[in-house]
Structures are given as structure tokens and as C-alpha cells.
Amino acid sequence: MLRRNHAILKPRMFGSPLNPLVYLVRNAAKSVPMVGVIALAVMLIAWIVALMNSIPDSVKAVYSYSKYSLGVTPRGDPAMTPKLIETFRNECPVPIERIIVCRGSSAVVRSIVGEWPFVVLAFNPDDLDYFLDKHFVTGIEGRKPEVGGPEALVSEPVARNLGLKIGDVLLGPDKSDDYSPQEVRIVGIAQTTEWMMLTDLEYHKANHFPPIDVFLVLAKDRAAQAELDDWALERFKGDRAKLFAYRELEESTNEMFATLYQILNVVIVTLVAVIALMIGMLMNIYQSQRLVEFGLLQCIGYARKVLLKRSLKEALWVTVAGWASGVLIAHAMLRIAYAVLMEPRAWSLNTMDPKAFAYTLVVPIAIFAVGSFTVLNRFRRFDPVSIVERRLV
Known part of the structure; x- marks a missing residue:
């Protein structure tokens, strides 16, 4: 009886039974793994980009004394x-x-x-x-x-x-x-x-x-x-005369790593595509498992537009939660790497590298786009009457 009352009262914590957090919290065993997969993808991308950026940053730090003088040899x-x-x-x-x-x-x-x-x-x-x-x-x-x-x-x-x-x-x-x-x-x-x-x-x-x-x-x-x-x-x-100027160092460093960054972009795009498709498939499976829920809600008076909006909000919550968790984990891991590996050897590593975290933005954008397409496609073919009839039979 207490468990039943708890289940009835729990949605009120979120203001409405249609609050997107209701399903996500009640079904944490399904939503948390998706958040975790997104977080791991974000963490991996931030890690790779930050470590890659540490190499040219280290080059410029090692030879930065040349900012204050021009070396000339005959x-x-x-x-x-x-x-x-x-x-x-x-x-x-x-x-x-x-x-x-x-x-x-x-x-x-x-x-x-x-x-x-x-x-x-x-x-x-x-x-x-x-x-x-x-x-x-x-x-x-x-x-x-x-x-x-x-x-x-x-x-x-x-x-x-x-x-x-x-x-x-x-x-x-x-x-x-x-x-x-x-x-x-x-x-x-x-x-x-x-x-x-x-x-x-x-x-x-x-x-x-x-x-x-x-x-x-x-x-x-x-x-x-x-x-x-x-x-x-x-x-x-x-x-x-051979001149050693900091400007030439910057230009040669940028040229040296240009190809490497192009390869990095291909790797990240591939990773994001795989993760987005995988999350889209999971969302499709979860939506299939909730057809009865959506059918009953629509039959008792909830408009399809309201249910669609709720599903899109759920996808957005999962995506944002995964991205935010991944950013926090990546920052924590980068700080550990800097303290243990980089700082004792005087190597450069920006634990708040804006470029590294900017690269991760493609993950939530791609995942939400695929998830939205999955939800919209499911609701486009949605027939609540047939679902309820099958349920009654």
C-alpha cells in the first residue's frame, strides 16, 4: 500500500504527470545508461582534443623565450x-x-x-x-x-x-x-x-x-x-642569414599540426555518428515499449502534440544531462592528468581548453537530432485506437 501511494505521489514532485522527468526518474535503469553513453563520448572527445592541443601549446611554451628576441646566425x-x-x-x-x-x-x-x-x-x-x-x-x-x-x-x-x-x-x-x-x-x-x-x-x-x-x-x-x-x-x-623568430615558430607549428587536426576531425565525426545512431536505436526501442502508455493517454484526452512535446523534452533532458556529465567528468580527469602526468614534467595542458569542449557540442546536437527524428517518425505512424484494441484483446 505504501509503495502504491509513493508511486501515486511521486509525479507531484515534478508538478505534472506529463513532466518529462517523471518517466526518466521512474525508469532510471533505462535512462541512466543512455546518459552514461553520451557522457563517455563527450569525455573521450574532450580528452583527445585537449591532449592534442597540449602538443602545440607545449611547443610554443618551450620556445616562448623567442618572443622577446630575434636570433640571427650567419x-x-x-x-x-x-x-x-x-x-x-x-x-x-x-x-x-x-x-x-x-x-x-x-x-x-x-x-x-x-x-x-x-x-x-x-x-x-x-x-x-x-x-x-x-x-x-x-x-x-x-x-x-x-x-x-x-x-x-x-x-x-x-x-x-x-x-x-x-x-x-x-x-x-x-x-x-x-x-x-x-x-x-x-x-x-x-x-x-x-x-x-x-x-x-x-x-x-x-x-x-x-x-x-x-x-x-x-x-x-x-x-x-x-x-x-x-x-x-x-x-x-x-x-x-638564418633568423629565428617567434612568428615563424607559430606558423610552422600550425602547419605541422594542420593535417593531424584534419585526421582528428574525421575520427570525431565517425565517433559521433556511431554514438548518435546507437542512441537513436535505443530511443526507438524505448518508444516502442511505451506505445501502450501513449495510446492510453491519447484515448483519455491528451493530444498527440502534447505527448510528442513530452517525448522530445525527454530526449533533450537525456542529451543535455549526458553532455553536462561528460564535460564535468572530462574536466576532472584532465585536472588529474595535469597534476600527475603533465605538471611534474613542465608540459602544457589546459584543463579548461575551450576548443576541446567546443568539439563536444557536436555530440548533443547530433544525438538530439537523431533522437528527434526517431520520436517524430514513431508518432507519425502512431494509431492509439489500434493499440488500445490490441491491449484489450
């Missing part, structure tokens, strides 16, 4: 370096704050997709201080490299990425990718978000080949630097 000709510097001083339309003559050697950092090349820059003490200030270094754990010594200063993201601490070897004779004839040990870790490996210029000149000076051209601020980069890329096109 393509192996040491005689070209002073000529190029003179051209910059005489022809550059943007005020130059400083030109730093330096040298560099190769190293590697770790990424999700393997090792990436990185540069170890060698400065004299004055230029080192200026470079650190230009890249927003707030402090140094340890100290700066001594003049002529096999010592290095790295930034905090580099130390985290490579698992290094003060006293560890950054470059050495037994390292093929991080070579130096002597062991270059870390004596300081710079507190900044920029990635950098820095060593002393005198040590580099005495131990590294070839003896070619390169230089960095720095403007007053980020906007002026971008203008300087644009001018230099046009001015030295075809000359014996």
Missing part, C-alpha cells in the same frame, strides 16, 4: 656576423634596445612525443644579467655561472622537465645530444616560466666548435619586437 660564415649587426643598426625601422653577441650549442628537452632540440646560449656576465631581467626572472636558486667555468644556469621548467637539480650534469662528453668536452654542471635554477639553458661565453669559446658568433636583437617591448621580427624576415630573405 649560416656558418663568421665574417658575416659584424656585417649583419651593422645592417640592423643602420636599417632597422624599430628602435633596438640591445644587440647581444653570443654563442650556442645544442641540447634536448623532453615532450609527450619524444625529444625536442633546444639551444644552450652562452653570454658574458653583463648580457646574462640583461637576458635574465628581460625574461622576468624573479630569483635564482644557487648562483650564476662563473666566467670561464664549466657551469650552467637553467630555468625552473627545464629543471623540472629533465629532472635536474643543482650539481647535476647538463652537458658532458658522454652525451650525444647534450655534448660538451667537459662536464657542465648546474649551479643555479632561475625562477621564471620561460625555458632557458645558459652558460658562460668564455667557456664556450674555449671548448666548443665552430668559433662562430651569433647574436640576438631585442626591442623595447613585445609589440616592438614583433614589428622588428616582421621587418627582419622580409629584409634578410635570401641573404646569408
Whole structure:
């Protein structure tokens, strides 16, 4: 008796027996699996897109120090370096704050997709201080490299990425990718978000080949630097000069991942199509099981339009609940992945990536479209009289 009274009173919790939540709550064993399937699809898409976006984001983060300077090399000709510097001083339309003559050697950092090349820059003490200030270094754990010594200063993201601490070897004779004839040990870790490996210029000149000076051209601020980069890329096109500008990095990164994103779009469309068809089939089955309910309701006076509206609202509730649940689960899982996998290695991952969650919108749209078609098609052929007659017989 109590169970019967509870069943009678339960619809009043939702205001009306025709409230779409009545059926969904009473038949949770049927509605929850559909919500779960949609949520899993949304979570999977958000995960894939966010992790994919973390790769180009990591590229830009690793090399973002180039936002504040333009690197110039003479393509192996040491005689070209002073000529190029003179051209910059005489022809550059943007005020130059400083030109730093330096040298560099190769190293590697770790990424999700393997090792990436990185540069170890060698400065004299004055230029080192200026470079650190230009890249927003707030402090140094340890100290700066001594003049002529096999010592290095790295930034905090580099130390985290490579698992290094003060006293560890950054470059050495037994390292093929991080070579130096002597062991270059870390004596300081710079507190900044920029990635950098820095060593002393005198040590580099005495131990590294070839003896070619390169230089960095720095403007007053980020906007002026971008203008300087644009001018230099046009001015030295075809000359014996290789330029390293942040604009080129962005363009090459976007081109590199364009094909990969096209493949990703195909995968997502296929996944959404499969999920939408599967949910549509489930909705069709559930609608078939409710023919008697709809027939009786229409026979006692409820218009077909009212019943159709109720069914569409039920489909909308299931779709929105599945999408919202999937977004929340995806965000929680991305935060866990960032804390456990990405952040300890200084890798980039936006747990609130708008592009990743925008990709998931196609899931509820496609599923609701298929579900609506299923409901409309079922009601178009709906005959309540024949259903009630079969029920009575």
C-alpha cells in the first residue's frame, strides 16, 4: 500500500504527470545508461582534443623565450656576423634596445612525443644579467655561472622537465645530444616560466666548435619586437642569414599540426555518428515499449502534440544531462592528468581548453537530432485506437 501511494505521489514532485522527468526518474535503469553513453563520448572527445592541443601549446611554451628576441646566425660564415649587426643598426625601422653577441650549442628537452632540440646560449656576465631581467626572472636558486667555468644556469621548467637539480650534469662528453668536452654542471635554477639553458661565453669559446658568433636583437617591448621580427624576415630573405623568430615558430607549428587536426576531425565525426545512431536505436526501442502508455493517454484526452512535446523534452533532458556529465567528468580527469602526468614534467595542458569542449557540442546536437527524428517518425505512424484494441484483446 505504501509503495502504491509513493508511486501515486511521486509525479507531484515534478508538478505534472506529463513532466518529462517523471518517466526518466521512474525508469532510471533505462535512462541512466543512455546518459552514461553520451557522457563517455563527450569525455573521450574532450580528452583527445585537449591532449592534442597540449602538443602545440607545449611547443610554443618551450620556445616562448623567442618572443622577446630575434636570433640571427650567419649560416656558418663568421665574417658575416659584424656585417649583419651593422645592417640592423643602420636599417632597422624599430628602435633596438640591445644587440647581444653570443654563442650556442645544442641540447634536448623532453615532450609527450619524444625529444625536442633546444639551444644552450652562452653570454658574458653583463648580457646574462640583461637576458635574465628581460625574461622576468624573479630569483635564482644557487648562483650564476662563473666566467670561464664549466657551469650552467637553467630555468625552473627545464629543471623540472629533465629532472635536474643543482650539481647535476647538463652537458658532458658522454652525451650525444647534450655534448660538451667537459662536464657542465648546474649551479643555479632561475625562477621564471620561460625555458632557458645558459652558460658562460668564455667557456664556450674555449671548448666548443665552430668559433662562430651569433647574436640576438631585442626591442623595447613585445609589440616592438614583433614589428622588428616582421621587418627582419622580409629584409634578410635570401641573404646569408638564418633568423629565428617567434612568428615563424607559430606558423610552422600550425602547419605541422594542420593535417593531424584534419585526421582528428574525421575520427570525431565517425565517433559521433556511431554514438548518435546507437542512441537513436535505443530511443526507438524505448518508444516502442511505451506505445501502450501513449495510446492510453491519447484515448483519455491528451493530444498527440502534447505527448510528442513530452517525448522530445525527454530526449533533450537525456542529451543535455549526458553532455553536462561528460564535460564535468572530462574536466576532472584532465585536472588529474595535469597534476600527475603533465605538471611534474613542465608540459602544457589546459584543463579548461575551450576548443576541446567546443568539439563536444557536436555530440548533443547530433544525438538530439537523431533522437528527434526517431520520436517524430514513431508518432507519425502512431494509431492509439489500434493499440488500445490490441491491449484489450
